[in-house]
Amino acid sequence: MNVQQFGAYLKSLREAKGLTLTQLGDLIGYSNPYLSQIETGKKKNMPSPELLEKLVEPLGVEYADLMAAAGYRKLADTHKYRQAFQDLLDILGIDLEGIVQALPVIPRAAMKRLEQEYRPFFGDDFEITPDTLQALLQQDPPKVEIYKLIGQLESMAEQFRTTGADAEKTDTRTLEHLYDIGKSLQYVNGLQYNGHLLTDQDRRRILGMLKLLFPQYEEQADD
16 A cells, blocks of 8 residues: 555544544544544655554554555564464463563473573573563564473473472472473372372373383383
């Protein structure tokens, strides 16, 4: 769209909502004359992303759609990508802010493992901090690996909350118990399946099934 077409588009959205220019201006903090110039195409440039964001609620339109119509396609795609991810987090019940607050729950040894795993994607000096996570999410576009990392952090935070591990006192041996399925079943308290606490009998049954499924790993363990 050019500026004239975009102005006509905004006018159609406004009229569909039954708003006058004055009413819309009052809602978003812009003057009637200024908005009139936008709608009539007298402005040389497209409205800023900041102004478009203010139009979203009163005009009942998606921010990404307004951005795309105004020619900010890259920003629109990034916004859609982030919104889709946020929707996914909401569906899965993952609270990013909660994950950031839960970082101290995760033992440093576990964090180091994750940092080493993701350094090929985020750089040799990558460290997991609240600022780093926010910065990675704000990249244009964000790398897919950041979403995988956040999912792992959520899972680990919940795991350590459940087991009651002390982030400062958890040593490498304790950490291996949490990463190794067999050791977890033997040593880690509070393990659940679909919300049901596993009994000692449940644990023995699972260990027995694992031995049948992976006999080659049993041989390695005996070496």
